[in-house]
Amino acid sequence: MKSYLLKRFLYSVITLFIIVSATFLLMQLLPGTPYSNAEKLTESQRAILDAKYGLDKPVAVQYITYIGNLLQGDLGYSFQYQGRTVMSMIGDRVGPSAFIGLQGLVFGTIIGLILGIVSALRHNTWLDYTSVTLAVLGMSIPSFVFAALMQYYIGVKLGWLPVALWENYWSTIMPSLALSVTVTATVARFIRSEMLEVLGQDYVTTARAKGLNESGVIWKHVIRNALIPVVTMLGPLAVSIMTGTLVIEKIFGVPGLGEQFTLSILVLDYSVIMGITLFYSALFIAVVFIVDVLYGFLDPRIDLKGGSQA
């Protein structure tokens, strides 16, 4: 168990290092400069600025300097937001992103589970068809379309929730709901097929034959077993939510990280691009890691010791 965790952790660190290196090199290929008034600068002014920020040095030297600073926990300063450290920018903006993301995941999982379970238990009835249709719609329509529709009908027409901006808890609901659409659809579809599969298993028949009442069978044997694969889905879903926030944050005016990421790429804010890429990658790797470990706990058939007992 311990050695498995250690090995996975080492892999994670190596993956992160490769991502950082690749991003750093790819970024050098982007045309332009991080100076917002590049159009007005003369060649000599630009050379002076490049020297000031160390951008005149060979890429290899810049890379080594960056990695050196990174190892000391220094992500550098933003070009666009003069005087702000990348660390403080991430710190300020991660809260709102994380909140709507996690809330979206919770909303999506709950609604998805309900839809999925109902349609499996009422297999081939109108309830089943409705929820399957909803799931297909949720998968195929991008979340920003839902966001725009909700903003107009719930926000402007009905006035039930704030149209946008980040004023209080009510401001978080529509962004979270918009983000949860994909999650809802995926979870619903998944749990439905898992349930149907488990319902046909021998042990379910056995449980029923033993005379357990139906709700006991469903709760204890069917849902619990069907839930296991859902846990593995949550990892990739969490990631899809992270990327979804890029657009959703813009629409609802959420002061989050996603919007900052797009902006930093557009204005070539090198240190911010690196910082946020690093942050997202680390988060992604951590989620995958946690899901792997959780999976081992939930399903005794998976052996974390790497099959040494086999």
Place this chain on the structure above:
Amino acid sequence: MDTKWVKRFMLPAAAMLMLAGCNFSDSGGKSSEGSDKEGAEGDGSKAQTIILSESSDIPTMDSTKAHDAIAFNVLNNINEGLYRQNESNDVELAGAEKHDKSDDEITHTFTLRDQKWSNGDPVTAHDYEYSWKRVMREAGPYNYMLVTAGIKNAEKIMNEEADADELGIKAIDDKTLEVTLEAPNPLFETLLAFATFLPQNEKFVEEQGDQYALEAENVLSNGPFKFTSWQQEQGWTLEKNEDYWDADSVKIDKAEFLVIKDPQSGANLYETNKVDRVKLTSSLVDQYKDNDGFTNEKASGTVFLRFNHNNEALANVNIRRAITEAIDREGLTDVILKDGSVPLYGAVPEGFYTSPEGTDFRELNGDVTKGTPEEAKEAWEKGLKEIGADSLTVSINMADTDEMKKVGEYLQAQLEDNLPGFKLELKAVPFAQRLEIEKAIEYDLSLSTWGPDYADPMTYLDMWVKGSSANRMDYHNPKLDELVADARTDTDLSHRYETLLEIEKVLLEEDAAIAPLYQRGNSYLTRPSIKNLVIHPAGADISLKWTSVE
């Protein structure tokens, strides 16, 4: 671990922590419309509160490092330099109450007004000396504005040939500031209204260190408004500065700015009275053009075609003239763009730059590049004969934005229709790439944009002299160079304006050196109750000093 304990305490605690990390603004803002009934003491007057919007956060509040219109907008309203842009876009004395010039107009002596920083310190001549030298020392993004202003040694310092302390500015005493120029400069006063020339309180800046200007409390005001709150990525608040010397002119008590990045969301917020002014994109114009608050406002940016004057065919003036005259600009702005842009038939846009006698530049010079399809065809045939060809294929270097792609496709259709044998290949690349290609002059035609550095026609004209970093097409006419050199030091303003008009004629009438296409415009939804929101062409976009709610 006991799962019940987790459920009872850990989860709620985690949720509380998450909420605490959210930085809600809870401004509870009400627009001027929403606050109809909040009139002061029930006398029927409206509360002087407005809510405006910006498309992104303020990059920096440090005037020496500010580099975009959003920062300039705030700085212009909370701070004040020696001069300020007024309602008619002329400059007037502001932080200085007197401006004396030596006979040769090299030495300028300013007597400062009694003004206070928001921490109570007086604004002194030392504050100006400190901040201008700081711009040079820190290589601020707009340090070249001090060079354009012609301040002594600024160019040498910028090129690292002299020390920032050698800059031609000196505080004689607390109230007297002496500025020395390299040569007389008719633009000097105009430039002084720019944010880079604002004063900074040395003691405060040094005390704050690397925290300076990062939060509202780390910024000092000395202008019509105070900067009272700033929530990153969400918005900021300006409140009337009662200590301001001209506080009687200031009507607005409070102006809130919201960061609204999505234009559709902005329009929805406008409809629900959460904001009083939002910018519309062209896709939203049709939907809102019948709204009471819909306005089109001219902007000072221009869009034009650069010709590569090294290209054999494009070096021919008749070919260039044919291309210039073959494009129907009304169709472009009214049918294709629909975003408030207007056709442009000169290098200098309309509506911002008037002669010393008060007439608009465009009115004086007229539609220099306007022609008919027939004239275009005539020039085209003549040009082709001169270069000994019967057809021409060129490519156009352009940014891959929605706007530019639309324009590029329109140009292709227009030019290929109106000029027999003309073929245009579109080469859309990212904006930064477009600029690099342009700087290397590796294109045939380039779809270019220009925004003014300062509020004077010169900013659209002196870029075409030989060797200018903005020329980028190897255009050279010694006559134009000479006229620009004259205008740069000509302190007889009426005569200078004549020269500026002449420069544009040389550039366009004689040489057809570029093909102006349109003057940018913006569509807005603005609450009709807001009066006198002053729009400027350069530096800051707006002044709230004279704004009111009726």
